Amino acid sequence: MLSLISSVYEIFLFRKRKQLLYRIDPRIKLLHLIFILATIVFVTNVYLQILILVYLVALTLIGADISRIWRSVKNMLKMLMLFYIVIYIVNAFPKLLDLGVAFQSFIAIFRFFMLIYCFSLFFTTTPLDDLTQALYKLGIPYHIAFTFTLSVRFIPTVAKDFITVYDAQRARGLELEKGGFLGRVRKFLALLIPVFIVSFLRVDRVAEVLESRAFGAVRRRTFLYELKIKLLDALFLIFSSIPLLLVIYLQYCLLSCVW
Amino acid sequence: MVKAIEVENLWYIYPNGVVALKNINLEIKVGEKVAIIGPNGAGKSTLIKHFNGLLKPFKGTVKVFGTDTRKATVATLARRVGVIFQNPYHQFFSESVWDEVAFALKNFGFSEEAIRYRVTKVLRLFDLYDYADRSPFTLSSGEMRRLAIATVLAYDPDVIVFDEPTVGQDRFQKEKIREYIKLLSLQDKTIILVTHDIDFVAEGFDKIVVMNKGEILAIGKPKDILYDEELLTKANLIMPQIPRLVKEAEAYNILKHKPLTEDDLARKILEILRCSM
Numbered sequence: 001m002l003s004l005i006s007s008v009y010e011i012f013l014f015r016k017r018k019q020l021l022y023r024i025d026p027r028i029k030l031l032h033l034i035f036i037l038a039t040i041v042f043v044t045n046v047y048l049q050i051l052i053l054v055y056l057v058a059l060t061l062i063g064a065d066i067s068r069i070w071r072s073v074k075n076m077l078k079m080l081m082l083f084y085i086v087i088y089i090v091n092a093f094p095k096l097l098d099l100g101v102a103f104q105s106f107i108a109i110f111r112f113f114m115l116i117y118c119f120s121l122f123f124t125t126t127p128l129d130d131l132t133q134a135l136y137k138l139g140i141p142y143h144i145a146f147t148f149t150l151s152v153r154f155i156p157t158v159a160k161d162f163i164t165v166y167d168a169q170r171a172r173g174l175e176l177e178k179g180g181f182l183g184r185v186r187k188f189l190a191l192l193i194p195v196f197i198v199s200f201l202r203v204d205r206v207a208e209v210l211e212s213r214a215f216g217a218v219r220r221r222t223f224l225y226e227l228k229i230k231l232l233d234a235l236f237l238i239f240s241s242i243p244l245l246l247v248i249y250l251q252y253c254l255l256s257c258v259w
Numbered sequence: 260m261v262k263a264i265e266v267e268n269l270w271y272i273y274p275n276g277v278v279a280l281k282n283i284n285l286e287i288k289v290g291e292k293v294a295i296i297g298p299n300g301a302g303k304s305t306l307i308k309h310f311n312g313l314l315k316p317f318k319g320t321v322k323v324f325g326t327d328t329r330k331a332t333v334a335t336l337a338r339r340v341g342v343i344f345q346n347p348y349h350q351f352f353s354e355s356v357w358d359e360v361a362f363a364l365k366n367f368g369f370s371e372e373a374i375r376y377r378v379t380k381v382l383r384l385f386d387l388y389d390y391a392d393r394s395p396f397t398l399s400s401g402e403m404r405r406l407a408i409a410t411v412l413a414y415d416p417d418v419i420v421f422d423e424p425t426v427g428q429d430r431f432q433k434e435k436i437r438e439y440i441k442l443l444s445l446q447d448k449t450i451i452l453v454t455h456d457i458d459f460v461a462e463g464f465d466k467i468v469v470m471n472k473g474e475i476l477a478i479g480k481p482k483d484i485l486y487d488e489e490l491l492t493k494a495n496l497i498m499p500q501i502p503r504l505v506k507e508a509e510a511y512n513i514l515k516h517k518p519l520t521e522d523d524l525a526r527k528i529l530e531i532l533r534c535s536m
Contacts, residue, residue, distance in 0.1 A: 006274065071275060161349070167313050168350040170333045171342045172410065173366030190362070193352035197396065201348065 005166075009159035010072035011120045012152055014127055020063035021125040025233045026134035032240055033122045039244045040114050043251045046107060049114070055243045056117055064125050072120045076113070084109045128153050133227050142221045150206070158199055165194045260288040261324075263418050263449040264310055264340075268319035271305055271473075279305040281473045283319070287466075289417070292440065292450040294460035294481075297470035298495040303453040306470070307420050310451070312336040324417070338367055341416035345423040347407040351395040356387055356406060359395050360413050367414055381413045401432050408439060418449040425456040433459060458499045461485055461519040469494045482517045 016022070021029070036056070043049060060066050087105040092098040128149040135145035169190050176187050210216075264287040271280040280302045287293050295303050308314040309321045312333040321328045323336055344350060353359040357378055364374045382388040385405040390398060395406055404424070411419065424436050433456075440450055440463060454460060460467055460481065467484040469476045471494040477484060484490065486502050498506070501524050505517065518524040 010275075067276075164344070164346075164349050167308065168342075168344045170313060171311055171337050171344070172350065172363035173334045173337050173414075174362075175332070175334050175366070190352050194349055197351070198346075198348050 005159050005162045006075055009156045009163075010068075010075075010124075011116070012123045012155040012159075013072075014124060015068070016127070017065055017068075017125075019065065019125075020236070021059070021121070022064070023232065024063075024125075024236050025227055025229050026126050026130045027138060027227070028229065028233045028237050029122060029126055030131075030134060030138075032237065033118060035241065035244055036118050037115065039247055040111055040118070043247055045251055046110075048247050048251055049107070049110060051247055052244075053110075053114055053117075055247075056114065056121065059240065060121060064121060068124060069117070069120055072124060073113070073117055076116055080109050080113055083112070123152065130227060133223050136221060137227060143216060146215075154199075154202070157202070158195065161198050162191065162195050165191050165198075168194075260290070262322070263287050263289045263291070263324060264451075265322040265325075266306075266309070266319070267321075269306075269309065269316050269321060270318035271302075271309070271314060272317045279473050280309075283475055285468065285475065285478070287418075287449060287451065289449055290444075290447045291466060292444055292464045293452070293466045293468060294464045295451065295453045295468045295470060296455060296457060296460055296494070296496065298455055300472075301455075301470040301494070302473040303470055304422060305473075307342060307422060307451065307453055310336075310418065310420060311340040311342055313342075334366070337416075338414065339416055340418040340420060341411035341414065342420045342422060343408050343411050343424065345426055347395075347403040350407065350410070351403070354394060355392050356382070356395055356398070357391040359406060360410050363410060363414050369414070377413050377415075381409045384412075385409045400427070401435070404428065404432065404436075412443075416448075418451065419443055421450070421452045421454075423454055423456075424452065425454060425459050437463060455496070457485070457491070457496050461499045461501065469496075471495060481519055485519060486517050 036052070039052060040049070043052065057066075060069050084105055087108060088102055091105060092101040095101075131152075132142075132145045132149040135148065136142050140148075174187060174190055176184060176191075179187065264285070266283050266285040269280055269283040270278070272278050283302075283306060285306075295306065297303050305314065309316060309328060310323060312323075312328045312331060312335075315329050323331075323340055326336070328336060351359055353362060360378045360381060361374050364377060369377070378391075379388070382391055385408065387402065387406055387409060390402065395403065398406060421436075421440075425433050428436065437459075440452070443450055444463075452460070452464070462481075464481055466478060467481050468478050469484060469490060476494050477487070477490050485499055486506075488498055488506070491498050499519070501519060501521065502517070504524070516527050518527050
């Protein structure tokens with residue numbers, strides 16, 4: 001559980017680096033993210049899905065910090081394995097061994113893993129201030145764009161709170177691993193309630209801070225550093241789209257002709 | 260003297276690769292009052308999380324009353340080492356103050372009768388008995404702090420660790436915390452206090468541990484540590500007010516002793532005045 005929370009903490013935490021993906025305009029990255037997500041959803045062939053993963057890893061190696069991305073997704077693997085077992089049991093029941101279901105369940109989990117990987121790649125390489133500006137420039141009202149990025153910004157904070165609360169309750173003898181199902185659920189409340197309380201208090205404080213700093217006082221928003229789409233962004237979009245277009249082509253044209 | 264906590268060549272590296280503790284060696288004897296001071300990010304909180312097993316050593320050993328923390332569960336260690344966390348909001352969840360105090364006792368398997376006795380005793384001790392049925396979240400910040408201490412003292416651990424207890428507290432509340440520490444000390448409890456409030460540790464501690472960047476820079480008596488300007492600067496700390504005043508006075512050859520508290524200083528000044536009259 002702690003590893004899952006740590007993973008959530010890492011997935012949404014931006015830390016400044018100098019690699020390629022950190023320098024790309026957030027609008028281009030957003031477009032690229034949507035394109036990859038659509039490819040993952042629509043491509044059903046397992047070999048092509050592995051190809052997408054290869055592409056994602058290559059992109060990480062070229063443009064981001066692979067150790068950082070790996071750290072954020074590796075803890076998720078434990079949870080995904082648990083999901084896999086649940087999906088398999090639900091679908092294979094009453095059979096004990098069903099290779100077809102085992103394979104299908106694997107594909108579903110594999111896709112889910114890639115989705116997490118993509119989000120991690122996006123959020124760990126995009127400053128949230130830039131994302132707010134990008135959303136605003138895409139026509140989303142500033143207060144909505146700001147609220148969205150603010151909620152994303154607080155995910156690592158809430159995850160950190162969760163870890164602190166977990167430590168505080170374990171220090172008072174709470175053992176989540178022990179007891180029956182209902183007992184564990186009840187114990188879980190000892191973690192959830194303080195996290196909610198701390199989060200509500202923080203929301204209240206943030207609201208006060210925003211008001212005292214005249215948030216929303218001016219309708220038209222200006223930015224100190226304006227985002228501009230550069231040649232590098234255009235080149236990135238073109239070159240990063242080629243492998244994805246190839247995968248879609250293989251899925252819908254070539255493979256449908258062969259099989 | 261029996262060793263309550265024994266740390267040998269302790270290294271700790273966080274999963275993100277940050278080296279939080281580097282070769283820590285420390286011994287805390289039963290009944291000692293030890294303050295661990297250092298700036299933010301010095302590794303103080305990481306160190307104390309090893310005392311009740313919340314973190315396990317990456318390298319080296321941590322022994323609590325002779326038990327290797329790697330071989331014991333958090334619950335087993337927590338029974339002997341109580342940690343009072345900085346922010347009470349991070350632990351409160353019960354509907355009433357009574358339930359909040361009883362929570363740890365239930366976890367440790369105390370009988371109903373023992374729970375009733377201990378909760379009543381500790382709530383009376385901290386002037387919280389009248390609030391027993393109230394929600395912990397309706398208490399004032401000072402009362403919440405007292406409740407956080409009460410929740411730990413209820414199960415009577417041998418070692419009590421305070422994590423930054425003076426943060427956000429006014430002078431009156433700080434003095435209250437000092438009183439509780441004195442009270443616990445009278446009961447032969449081992450007290451460990453983690454803080455960057457250097458003025459607070461000037462009084463009532465047997466030993467001060469100075470940390471910075473995951474290392475222990477010095478361990479010594481308060482007088483030696485708090486008058487060592489070079490050491491404190493190295494640890495990004497500012498000398499407490501009274502040693503600073505004494506250092507200034509030394510230049511005029513006025514004060515040659517090393518008082519740490521206001522009372523000590525006043526006594527020394529009176530002595531000087533009496534002699535000069």
